[in-house]
Amino acid sequence: KNEVEQSPQNLTAQEGEFITINCSYSVGISALHWLQQHPGGGIVSLFMLSSGKKKHGRLIATINIQEKHSSLHITASHPRDSAVYICAVRPGAGSYQLTFGKGTKLSVIP
Amino acid sequence: KAGVTQTPRYLIKTRGQQVTLSCSPISGHRSVSWYQQTPGQGLQFLFEYFSETQRNKGNFPGRFSGRQFSNSRSEMNVSTLELGDSALYLCASSPRDSWEQYFGPGTRLTVT
Numbered sequence: 686k687n688e689v690e691q692s693p694q695n696l697t698a699q700e701g702e703f704i705t706i707n708c709s710y711s712v713g714i715s716a717l718h719w720l721q722q723h724p725g726g727g728i729v730s731l732f733m734l735s736s737g738k739k740k741h742g743r744l745i746a747t748i749n750i751q752e753k754h755s756s757l758h759i760t761a762s763h764p765r766d767s768a769v770y771i772c773a774v775r776p777g778a779g780s781y782q783l784t785f786g787k788g789t790k791l792s793v794i795p
Numbered sequence: 796k797a798g799v800t801q802t803p804r805y806l807i808k809t810r811g812q813q814v815t816l817s818c819s820p821i822s823g824h825r826s827v828s829w830y831q832q833t834p835g836q837g838l839q840f841l842f843e844y845f846s847e848t849q850r851n852k853g854n855f856p857g858r859f860s861g862r863q864f865s866n867s868r869s870e871m872n873v874s875t876l877e878l879g880d881s882a883l884y885l886c887a888s889s890p891r892d893s894w895e896q897y898f899g900p901g902t903r904l905t906v907t
Contacts, residue, residue: 716894726832726883728898771838775894781828782851783896785838 687712691772691786698793704759706789708772711753718783719746719757720771728771731757762793796821799888799899807905813874816902820867820888827869828896829861832883841884844869873904881906 688711698704708717719731732739732746734755739746743762748755759766772786800819808814820827829841840853844863861871867888873880883903887896 718896720898726885726901726903728885728887728901730896730898733895773838780851781826781843781889781894781896782840782853783828783830783838784840787837 687714687774687776687784689772689774689784689786691770691789693789694787695790696792698762698791700763700793700795702762702793704762704766704791704793706757706770706772706791708755708757708786709753710772710774710784712776713750713753714774715777715780716775717748717755718773718775719755720773722769722771722788724768731770759791762791764793764795767791767793796823799886799897801884801886801899801902803902804900805903805905807907808876809907810876810878812876813872814876814904815870815872816884816886816904818869818871818886818888818899820869820886821890821897824888824890824897825867826889826891827863827867828887828889829869829871830885830887831855832885832901833879833881838885841871876906878906880904 716735734748743760745758769788771788773783826845828843843851847863863869883901885901887898
């Protein structure tokens with residue numbers, strides 16, 4: 686079974702700061718997802734990665750398959766970025782059986 | 796396109812009862828996955844359906860079941876409800892040529 690660890694668990698930042706959230710997993714995977722969950726429960730998929738780096742607006746996600754590690758970066762953070770960020774891994778092609786990290790709660794203060 | 800919809804959004808049930816939750820995927824999406832989210836365990840995979848067939852199942856007791864209809868809509872059923880079944884139940888759909896997941900707003904189930 687894949688163990689997914691996220692750090693930090695909680696993060697408070699000032700508006701404009703550069704933010705990094707980390708995710709490590711124990712077993713090889715075919716893809717890693719970064720999800721955003723706002724209060725109220727709705728989840729939005731931010732990135733799906735199997736290698737390298739992806740960028741969308743102020744968000745950047747990277748993955749190092751050899752080190753079994755991924756990072757989510759937020760540049761120029763804004764209060765609307767306040768949410769829980771969840772890392773999830775998919776074991777192999779053909780499976781939707783995602784294993785999730787516990788999430789990182791981000792609060793961005795104006 | 797309309798997003799993933801889930802009904803009902805909120806539900807209160809009593810221990811021992813059963814419940815059925817519904818999920819309508821994005822038009823054209825044939826894969827539907829279900830997840831349970833609790834404060835203690837976080838998000839956990841329940842099962843995944845594609846073209847009316849269950850392809851994957853998570854580590855949940857047999858009280859949790861589901862099905863998918865020919866129009867890709869899916870239902871999940873929980874029988875003999877326990878207090879620990881109180882959770883946010885999320886479904887997500889995926890297009891055929893992608894592993895990307897599009898989540899619904901969830902159904903918040905409270906068991907008393």
